[in-house]
Amino acid sequence: MTCFAVLYTYNPASPRIAEIRPVHREFLSQLLADGKLVGSGPFTDTTGGALIVIRLDDNATVDDAEQLMNQDPFFTEKAIDSREIRPWNPVLNIFS
Template sequence: MAMFLISITYTAPLEQIDAHRPAHRDWLDAAIADGWLLLAGPREPRTGGVLLARGTRAELQEKAAGDPFFLNGLSTFELIEFIPVKAAAGVTLESLLA
């Protein structure tokens, strides 16, 4: 199974982003519970966010399009596929790809 970095870029003012943040965080919580989203966090400076996900490109394209930021025209996203071959001590590739 491939891994993807999903790069989210805000296209709206932060006031609009902040108004939709609770719905976005609920979406992140559901994605983590579903098992496809592994890590998530804002970019610094606050121009978007970064997600680490597993699945197929088609699956993740559809899932990323369900982000309330994207659904409300507040962001775009890019899927960057990569194949993990190395991990830091304590992190297993098997656990990330399971």
């Protein structure tokens, strides 16, 4: 499996984020049910944003991860300020 770290930047006080959060979480719940979500959650340092870690097939690329995350309502509804997707290697893998 190939892991990807997805970093979202957004204002934690944004009413748009609050409005879309329930369907965003439904999206993440489906990723979990599909075995693709490793973990997710907002940063708690008052600057906003979130980290989502996904796991895809061995040959998956950043483009594959991007196509999947393009379906997130936070992205489709343009609620986030920016998004970065990077391959990630959990050397001490506690997520198996």
